[in-house]
Amino acid sequence: MAKGSALKSAQKKGREAATAEGALRAVGRAAVATAEAKSNTSEKSAAELDRLIHERLRLGIVSALAGNESLTFSELKEILQTTDGNLSVHARKLEDAGYITCDKFFEGRTPKTSFRLTNNGRGALTRYLDHMESIIRAARER
Numbered sequence: 001m002a003k004g005s006a007l008k009s010a011q012k013k014g015r016e017a018a019t020a021e022g023a024l025r026a027v028g029r030a031a032v033a034t035a036e037a038k039s040n041t042s043e044k045s046a047a048e049l050d051r052l053i054h055e056r057l058r059l060g061i062v063s064a065l066a067g068n069e070s071l072t073f074s075e076l077k078e079i080l081q082t083t084d085g086n087l088s089v090h091a092r093k094l095e096d097a098g099y100i101t102c103d104k105f106f107e108g109r110t111p112k113t114s115f116r117l118t119n120n121g122r123g124a125l126t127r128y129l130d131h132m133e134s135i136i137r138a139a140r141e142r
Helices: 002-047 056-066 073-080 084-096 119-140
Strands: 100-107 110-117
Touching (some): 056 073, 073 110, 110 119
């Protein structure tokens, strides 16, 4: 009888170990699924970024304007270390979207172009930065 109860005890311990091992596997699978979901969420989230602002030079333009009331074409060109044509094309895209305004005037006899960030542009930049922060948080949680 001692052998029978020892066998039953070993079987019970084996079932408990198998159950614990199964539970650990289930927890591991759940953790992997959660990590995959977070990864998919951040990938999906990255795909939903405001592409208009996400481009490097346009992000530089709205960021520079966010810290200044207005900047001239020459000031932006110097800050961003870019060419006239490149700055002009990207500024036009932001202007067409209503993110910045462009004012042309004369200072003496010299033509000047000044840019300002609109409320719409400031809101878009804030949403963009919030979105990037959430992507960064998700990536750090992995």
